[in-house]
Amino acid sequence: MKQNHPELSVRRQCSLLSLARSSLYYHPRGESAENLAFMAIIDRQFLETPWYGSRQMARHMQRQGHQCGRHRLRRLMRLMRLVPIYQEPKTSKKHQAHKIYPYLLRDLLITRPNQVWCTDITYIPMRRGFLYLVAVMDWHSRKMLSWRLSNSMEAGFCIEALKEALARYGAPEIFNSDQGSQFTSTDFTDVLHDAKVKISMDGRGRWIDNRMIERLWRSLKYECVYLNAFETGSEARDGIGNWITYYNEERPHSSNGLLTPAEAYDIRNDKLKAAA
Known part of the structure; x- marks a missing residue:
């Protein structure tokens, strides 16, 4: 009798579930409960004030009664892929060895799907x-x-x-x-x-x-x-x-x-x- 290979089964599940294979084996990230709580607060606040850098976010946290210094804030924001828009208009970290392509949308009128x-x-x-x-x-x-x-x-x-x-x-x-x-x-x-x-x-x-x-x-x-x-x-x-x-x-x-x-x-x- 033909048996299903377990690795192929995992691949099929990933394909059907729109999920990266690594996420089927999801386990909690290596952050403390306190840091996870801080990250939830940061995430909500950043949606409201996307111009907040680590200094302003640290002040906001302190005003809310949370003891979270700027250095920790900076590390958590980097981990969360948050970059304040006024400070640097890129939303993630570049790789110095990778090619950067030119911006093609300047003054482009986008009028149709798949354009x-x-x-x-x-x-x-x-x-x-x-x-x-x-x-x-x-x-x-x-x-x-x-x-x-x-x-x-x-x-x-x-x-x-x-x-x-x-x-x-x-x-x-x-x-x-x-x-x-x-x-x-x-x-x-x-x-x-x-x-x-x-x-x-x-x-x-x-x-x-x-x-x-x-x-x-x-x-x-x-x-x-x-x-x-x-x-x-x-x-x-x-x-x-x-x-x-x-x-x-x-x-x-x-x-x-x-x-x-x-x-x-x-x-x-x-x-x-x-x-x-």
């Missing part, structure tokens, strides 16, 4: 740890095309999300990201080169171009993550997955009038195909 895709990573607090979430979004319709959760910041989960979006929706004309090492890695950019996609990366003064996906993170956290305090990686995956389905298919987006992101993407994309 420009964008991506970003955010921190997801858990009851006893945390995960990272990456998403690929269609700029015009605001549809969330793919996503992955991971318990590390290695590029693998970003590549998985990119490959899924390309497989399901074809290739965009331009792919825009920040200059984070996950997106500048050759493993990531080679996928875009193979799909003949132009690569665009935010430069100095272009933090505002990430505003759409930042608004998505804000809605996700206030409407889903903060309300549930997920215990496990599987709970986070299911809860976030349900919210993303709601966001794409049931919730009209202000930029689309009465249309949901999925409707805006599908209707306008079908019109373009018919015209062609």
